[in-house]
Amino acid sequence: MSKRTLRRTALVGVILSALTAATAQGAVSAAADAPAPVRSVAAPSTIRGIEDETARSLAASLADSGWRSQVRGAALSSAQVDVQALTARATTRGGKALSSGVRAADRRIAAAKGLDADTGSLLRVRLGDASMREDLTAGAVPLVAAAPADDDVETITAYDSRGRAHTLDARQVPTRPVYIVDIDVSKALAAGMDVLREEFAKHGVSAPQPRADRAAGGWWSTRITSVALADDEEPWIKGDAEVYTLVTGFGLDGKARVDTVDMPYLNSDGVVYSPNQILVNWSNYKYNLADAVMMEDDGDTNYQALAQALTTALLTILDQGAYIPLADALLAAIPTSWWTDDPDYVDSWYTLAQSDSGRRDGAAGNGWMTVEPYFVQEF
Secondary structure, X not given: OXXXXXXXXXXXXXXXXXXXXHHHOOOOOOHHHOOOOOOOOOOHHHHHHHHHHHHHHHHHHOOOHHHHHHHHHHHHHOOOEEHXXXXXXXXXXXXXXXXXXXXXXXXXXXXXXXXXXXXXXXXXXXXXXXXXXXXXXXXXXXXXXXXXXXXXXXXXXXXXXXXXXXXXXXXXXXXXXXXXXXXXXXXXXXXXXXXXXXXXXXXXXXXXXXXOOOOOXXXXXXXXXXXXXXXXXXXXXXXXXXXXXXXXXXXXXXXXXXXXXEEOOOOOOOOOEOOOEEEEEHHHEOOOOEEEEEEEEOOOXXXXXXXXXXXXXXXOOOOOOOOXXXXXXXXXXXXXXXXXXXXXXXXXXXEEOOOOOEEEEOOOOOEEEEEEEEEEEOO
């Protein structure tokens, strides 16, 4: 069973058990009158479809030997190549003919991910595996494939310069070089975090809130000293995912709030990272308890839809005068289409307290972190 299948199964159990407990405490008192969660404007398959179209077009363009040489040089000198920038520098007909289509594809992907039109280029191309470098250097004509959305995929479709489709084993690295068309998830996540923060602030669920009893000269936080995700064998074609965490609790005004924490370093499973990163700013919260939901974007996240769904859910929750686990409401609000193919849920941490110190395992068993209280001093 793959990592994402495990996550999907664990997530269902986490939501059902925790929502039952939250309901008993009156956590979602206005749920019956709440508007339905906003569904994703673009399904994951839409983004993957654009990537597949680009892969086919790029493969066809490699029939131009001069352009093929230019792409080869770029792929051998960089871990990932900006496709739009590469076509803009094209010196032969094959690359120049591809340029306008790539620009249009980048705009469509930005729209499908709920990002601003001025986000810029997102499409990237990379060599599928380091073992392919020797044959590519020797002049082998590569195939081109789009990165899959699902870790469970068993086969992928790659294209050659004559437009023919080839079925490849997703678990066995092919002997022929393969270019992978993917999204720059680091750039997409940075833009997506801006969308989330803007939407959360607009609806009053993340605005800074000064408190009268704030500690003199600074504020207390929970800091991550180390963190790791479960190890799992992924297809050779998959690239890194970008991880972020949504921290949620009740703000000083008694309204549910959520804060975003970008974790760009957390891109490999089975590796222990020591970021010393601030996870919770306790000066923003009414109670000494908060929840954290870790998510990942491996290309298909629509941040606008996510922000709208989460704010719709949080605005229906009323402060009952005590801590209520809000992570469940976040998980339940996420568009259902995300769980049918490629779940972006990683794990959840409940009842984080300011005094917590030591290891905390995630509720779904997909990750762990060690934390400590940390006082942030003012200048």
